[in-house]
Amino acid sequence: MIATTRDKDVVVLELQREDRRNALDVELCRAIHTAAGQAVADGARVIVLTGKGSAFCAGADLGGVYGSEFLDALYGMLRDLTRLPVPIIAAVNGPAIGAGTQLAMACDLRVVDQTARFAVPTVRNGMAVDAWTIRTLAQLAGMGPARRLMLAAESLDRDAALACGLADRAGTLADAIAWAHEIATFAxxxxxxxxxxxxxxxxxxxxxxxxxxxxxxxxxxxxxxxxxxxxxxxxxxxx
Structure with missing residues (x-):
């Protein structure tokens, strides 16, 4: 479900639910939490998070998102990523939809490839995200883009995400790893x-x-x- 690879001080975590476009369920949320915590415990100085295949994370697995167990696993994982004492870079390789956008925002930096796309279409499915998600989206992308995503169900492609500040750099997983190695030399x-x-x-x-x-x-x-x-x-x- 998650592949962990290490290159010196950098650990890469790859979501591996390719058949579900790396959609999050309870098990995957818990696996991300465990793998990230273990990477820090093992001495990683920077973590890179990416998805296998053509999607970073297609959102919550709609087959099982209606229970409190999933919400606890999702928000516990997101919260813990923001609290880890090392930088986390999201290498966004394709769509990051709903919980995928949340996952990317829980990381500290975002590197986006040509196919990256962000959206939080809760108004289309009658669901809701927490206040942290909406406020963080507004802080990163600006109030205008955040309002369009949250109220009009619009999406941001790579160029729009870079322009508004939701994404930090254009590039591939290799570019994200190279940046991680640079950051790993810092204090x-x-x-x-x-x-x-x-x-x-x-x-x-x-x-x-x-x-x-x-x-x-x-x-x-x-x-x-x-x-x-x-x-x-x-x-x-x-x-």
């Missing part, structure tokens, strides 16, 4: 702090203050200073 504690602030609310002020202090007390700060003196790239260890 892990600083990356974790920045992600925490970007994804947090004022309720997290205590955690942010602790993270801020940990960055400035880290050995990586000293390593960066020493590297500048020695005119070499710093080697960050995350401590």
């Amino acid at each position: 892990p504690l600083t990356l974790a702090h920045n992600k925490l602030v970007l994804n947090s609310s004022h309720d997290d002020d205590s955690a942010i203050a602790t993270s801020f202090a940990a960055v400035w007390a880290s050995a990586d700060v000293q390593e960066a200073a020493q590297a500048r003196l020695e005119k070499r790239p710093p080697v960050f260890k995350g401590n």
